[in-house]
Amino acid sequence: MRDRRLALACAAVLALLGAAACRDQSSLSGCPGTESSAAPVDESLLAFLSAARSLHHEADVKVQGDDRAGAVAALRRLVEMPAPHAVEADEVLADARARLAELELEAGDLERADRDVQAGLQRVAGTTYFRGHLLEVQGLVAEARAASLADAGRADEAAKARTQAVTLLEEAVQVQEKVIEHALSDGGRE
Amino acid sequence: MTRIRLAPCASLVFAALLCRCGGAAPPPATSPSSQPSTVEEENQLNGGQASPAAAPVTPAHAPEAAPPPPPPPSPSTAASADQPAEHEARRLAARADLDRAEHDLAAAAADCDSACRALASMDRATTHLCSLADVPDDRRRCEDARQRLSEARGRVRAACGACK
Numbered sequence: 001m002r003d004r005r006l007a008l009a010c011a012a013v014l015a016l017l018g019a020a021a022c023r024d025q026s027s028l029s030g031c032p033g034t035e036s037s038a039a040p041v042d043e044s045l046l047a048f049l050s051a052a053r054s055l056h057h058e059a060d061v062k063v064q065g066d067d068r069a070g071a072v073a074a075l076r077r078l079v080e081m082p083a084p085h086a087v088e089a090d091e092v093l094a095d096a097r098a099r100l101a102e103l104e105l106e107a108g109d110l111e112r113a114d115r116d117v118q119a120g121l122q123r124v125a126g127t128t129y130f131r132g133h134l135l136e137v138q139g140l141v142a143e144a145r146a147a148s149l150a151d152a153g154r155a156d157e158a159a160k161a162r163t164q165a166v167t168l169l170e171e172a173v174q175v176q177e178k179v180i181e182h183a184l185s186d187g188g189r190e
Numbered sequence: 191m192t193r194i195r196l197a198p199c200a201s202l203v204f205a206a207l208l209c210r211c212g213g214a215a216p217p218p219a220t221s222p223s224s225q226p227s228t229v230e231e232e233n234q235l236n237g238g239q240a241s242p243a244a245a246p247v248t249p250a251h252a253p254e255a256a257p258p259p260p261p262p263p264s265p266s267t268a269a270s271a272d273q274p275a276e277h278e279a280r281r282l283a284a285r286a287d288l289d290r291a292e293h294d295l296a297a298a299a300a301d302c303d304s305a306c307r308a309l310a311s312m313d314r315a316t317t318h319l320c321s322l323a324d325v326p327d328d329r330r331r332c333e334d335a336r337q338r339l340s341e342a343r344g345r346v347r348a349a350c351g352a353c354k
Contacts, residue, residue, distance in 0.1 A: 129308045136315045143318055166328050169319040173335045176312035180342045183301040183308070184349045 044084045052078055052092045059099070068103055075100045079119070090123040094130040097123070101137045105144060113141045127182060132175035139168035305346045306353035312339055 055078040062070035078096045083089040097120030104113035117138045124130045142165035149158035316339045320332035346353065 129304060129311065132308060132315075133311050136311050136318075139315060140318060143322060146322075162322055166319055166322050166331060169315045169322075170331055170335060172315040173312050173319065173338060176308040176315070177338050177342050179308040180305045180312070180346060183305040184345055 042084065042086065045086050045088060048081065048084055048089055049092065051081060052096070056096070056099075063103075068107060072100060072103050072107075075103070079116075091128070091130050094120040094123040094134060096120075098130070098133050098137050101134075101141065105137070105141055108144075110141055110145055110148070114138070117141060127175055127178045129176065129179050132172050132179060135168050135172035135175060139165050139172055142168055302346075302350035305350060309339075309342055309346050309353060312342060 055074045058074040059071040062068070062074060075096050079093055079100065083093060097116045101113040101116040101120070104110075104116065117134050120134045121131065121138075124134070142161050146158045146161035146165055149155075149161055316332075316335040319328075319335050323329045323332040
C-alpha cells in the first residue's frame with residue numbers, strides 16, 4: 001500500500017512538473033494535448049464506457065437503498081445496450097453479467113443467474129480476471145443448486161451439482177492465479 | 191519486485207527534471223557590461239547617491255576602475271551554432287524517457303489493481319471450495335487451492351503492498 005501511495009504521489013508530482021515544464025517553454029511541442037500524432041479516440045467506445053459507469057453507479061445506489069430489483073434493472077439496461085466491437089466493451093459486459101448473476105443468486109433465481117454467467121463467458125476467453133470471476137460466480141450458482149437439490153431430497157443430483165461447483169471454483173482459482181502471475185511478471189508489457 | 195516497481199517512478203522523476211531543465215529559457219546574459227564596472231555606475235544604480243562606504247574602494251567589494259578584459263574565446267564558442275540542435279535532441283530524448291517512464295508507472299499501478307482484484311476472487315473461490323470439501327479428494331483440492339492462494343497473496347504483497 002505504501003508503494004502504491006508513493007506511486008500516486010510520484011505521478012502527481014510528475015504531472016505538476018510536466019505542466020510547469022510545458023508552461024515554461026515558448027514552443028509547446030512535446031506537451032500533452034499538442035501532439036498531432038495523438039492516438040485517435042474511439043468516441044463510441046468512450047460513450048459506451050461512460051454509460052456503463054453511470055449504470056453501475058445507479059446499481060450501487062439501488063443496492064445501498066436495498067432496492068435489488070432496481071439494481072438488476074440498471075444492469076439489465078447496461079447489458080442490453082448496443083456495444084461497440086472492442087475488448088474493453090466485452091470486458092465491461094462480462095463484468096456486468098457477473099454482477100447481475102450475483103444479484104440474481106442472492107434473490108434465489110438460479111436459472112437467470114446461470115444464463116447471465118453463460119452470456120458473460122461468451123464475451124471473454126483465456127486468462128482474464130473477468131473469466132475467472134464468472135467461473136467463481138458459476139461455482140456459487142452450482143453450490144446453491146446443490147443445496148437446493150439436497151433440500152428437495154434429490155441426493156444424487158445434489159452430489160453432481162456439488163462436484164460441478166468444486167470443479168468450477170477450482171478452475172476460478174487457477175485462472176486468477178495465472179492473472180496475478182501475468183500481472184506481476186511484466187509479461188503483458190514491452 | 192518492489193524495487194522493480196519503484197524504478198519507473200525514479201526514472202520518471204529524473205526524466206521530468208531533465209526535460210524541465212531542457213525546456214527552460216536560457217539564463218539572462220551576464221556580460222561584464224551589465225554589471226557596474228565603476229564606482230560612478232554603482233552609485234547610479236544605487237539611486238545616484240554616493241554612499242560613504244563606496245569611497246574607499248576595496249578590491250573585495252568593488253570592481254576595478256577599468257573594465258575587465260574580455261574573457262578569452264573558449265573552444266565551445268566555435269561550436270555554439272551546433273548547441274541548439276544538440277540541446278533540442280537532448281530535450282527530445284528526455285521527453286521520450288519521461289513518456290516511457292510515465293507509461294511504466296501507470297502500467298505498474300494497473301497491474302497491482304488487477305492482481306488485487308484477482309486475489310480477492312481467488313480468496314472467495316477458495317473459501318467456497320473448502321466449504322464444500324467433505325470427501326478426501328475434495329479436501330485435497332481445497333488444500334491445493336489454499337496453498338496457491340497463500341503463495342499468490344505473498345507475491346501480491348511483495349509487489350504491491352496490501353490490497354484495498
